[in-house]
Amino acid sequence: MPLSWYLVxxxxxxxxxxxxxxxxxxxxxxxxxxxxxxxxxxxxxVAFWRYFTPDLIAAHAFVVIVFAIAAAEVAVGLALIISIxxxxxxxxxxxxxxMKW
Amino acid sequence: MTAMQGxxxxxxxxxxxxxxxxxTRQNLVHAAFYxxxxxxxxxxxxxLLDAGFLAVVQVLVYIGAISIIMIFAVMLTRGDVIEEAxxxxxxxxxxxxxxxxxxxxxxxxxxxxxxxxxxGEIDTSRDLAAELGVALVSPEGFVIPFEVAxxxxxxxxxxxxxxxxxxxxxx
Numbered sequence: 001m002p003l004s005w006y007l008v009x010x011x012x013x014x015x016x017x018x019x020x021x022x023x024x025x026x027x028x029x030x031x032x033x034x035x036x037x038x039x040x041x042x043x044x045x046v047a048f049w050r051y052f053t054p055d056l057i058a059a060h061a062f063v064v065i066v067f068a069i070a071a072a073e074v075a076v077g078l079a080l081i082i083s084i085x086x087x088x089x090x091x092x093x094x095x096x097x098x099m100k101w
Numbered sequence: 102m103t104a105m106q107g108x109x110x111x112x113x114x115x116x117x118x119x120x121x122x123x124x125t126r127q128n129l130v131h132a133a134f135y136x137x138x139x140x141x142x143x144x145x146x147x148x149l150l151d152a153g154f155l156a157v158v159q160v161l162v163y164i165g166a167i168s169i170i171m172i173f174a175v176m177l178t179r180g181d182v183i184e185e186a187x188x189x190x191x192x193x194x195x196x197x198x199x200x201x202x203x204x205x206x207x208x209x210x211x212x213x214x215x216x217x218x219x220x221g222e223i224d225t226s227r228d229l230a231a232e233l234g235v236a237l238v239s240p241e242g243f244v245i246p247f248e249v250a251x252x253x254x255x256x257x258x259x260x261x262x263x264x265x266x267x268x269x270x271x272x
Contacts, residue, residue, distance in 0.1 A: 001103075001105065001106050001109060001219075001220075002216060002217050002218065002219060003215070003216045003217070003218055003219075003220075004210055004211075004216035004217065005109060005113075006146070006150070007210045007216060008207060008210060009113045009116065009117070009146070011203060011206035011207055011210065012117055012203055013116060013117065013120055013139075014202075014206070015199045015200070015202050015203035015206070016117065016120040016121055016123075016124055016199070017120065017124075018195075018198070018199045018202060019124055019195050019196060019198075019199035020120075020123065020124035022191070022192075022194075022195030022198065022199070023124070023188045023189060023191070023192035023195035023196065024124065024187060024188060024189070025186065025187060025188060025189045026129060026187070028129060028171060028174050028175050028178065029124070029129060029132055029187070031171070032123060032132060032133070032136050032171060033124060035136065035140075035163070035167065036120050036123070036124075036136070036139065039139070039140065039143045039163075042143065042147075042155075042159075043143060043146055043147075046146075046147055046150045046152050046155060047150060049150075049152070050150040050151060050152070050220055050223070051218055051219075051220050051221075052218075054151075054220075054221065054223045057229070057232045057233055057236045057242075058236075058243070060152065060154070060155060060229065060232075060233045060236075061233060061236055061237055061242070061243040061246065061247075062246075063152075063155055064155075064158065064233065064237070065243075065246055065247070065250045067158060067159075067162050067163075068250040068251075068253070068254055069250070069253070070162075070163070070167060071162060071166065071167060071254065071257075072253055072254050072256075072257035072258075073257075074167050074170055074171070075170070075257050075258060075261040076257050076260055076261050076264070078170055078171070078173075078174040078261070079260070079261030079262070079264040079265040080261075080264055081174060081178060082174060082177055082178060082265050083264050083265050085177070085178040086267075086268075091178045093189070094189050094190075
């Protein structure tokens with residue numbers, strides 16, 4: 001099957017994740033949207049590897065680094081969310097306005 | 102339609118449906134389970150692309166670790182947000198922006214002639230996991246990005262411990 005199938009799937013997945021990041025109220029749900037966007041990037045990386053440079057290993061190395069970044073992002077993000085929840089008893093992103101002024 | 106295309110369409114449908122359900126569900130625990138379903142579909146896509154090792158890592162890291170941390174966080178932060186609307190008041194703009202972005206990306210993909218190319222043959226006897234392991238630690242390969250990612254993970258772990266630590270009594 002042509003490469004375009006994978007690219008269209010990744011584009012749609014990225015945009016669903018983008019909508020989740022922009023529209024969701026709960027901060028944990030926003031992090032879930034970021035995970036969807038990172039997964040779309042990974043699909044693109046692996047598809048380009050398979051179709052254009054199957055002899056090299058670079059795409060795999062980058063995908064593994066994206067995994068590590070996703071894990072770091074989730075660890076820091078959830079620590080921040082839990083810390084904010086302890087102090088303010090909310091995880092709604094539009095109520096966390098402590099950096100506004 | 103070949104069997105591979107059938108599997109691809111099934112996995113793609115599963116991913117997109119699960120992702121859509123994930124961003125629209127009100128109950129965050131349900132959203133986390135839909136996220137796991139979408140991540141599993143991405144692992145299937147990796148298998149279709151002959152990247153079996155990455156599929157295993159996807160299941161281990163994303164489904165085994167990240168999703169479980171997500172569910173932990175959801176359960177630790179059960180606030181009154183559950184009863185309210187799941188989206189903020191700007192969701193119309195978000196929907197418009199996401200739709201425009203998807204439209205633009207698909208137009209761009211359609212204009213690129215190389216997207217019609219088909220996958221070539223791949224040597225299935227190669228040990229991709231061993232090749233990746235050598236590439237990640239060899240100076241000709243990716244040792245610098247690998248070390249930077251390691252330091253980033255360490256800093257993230259220490260930082261998250263510091264942020265989530267309980268406050269001292271005096272403060």
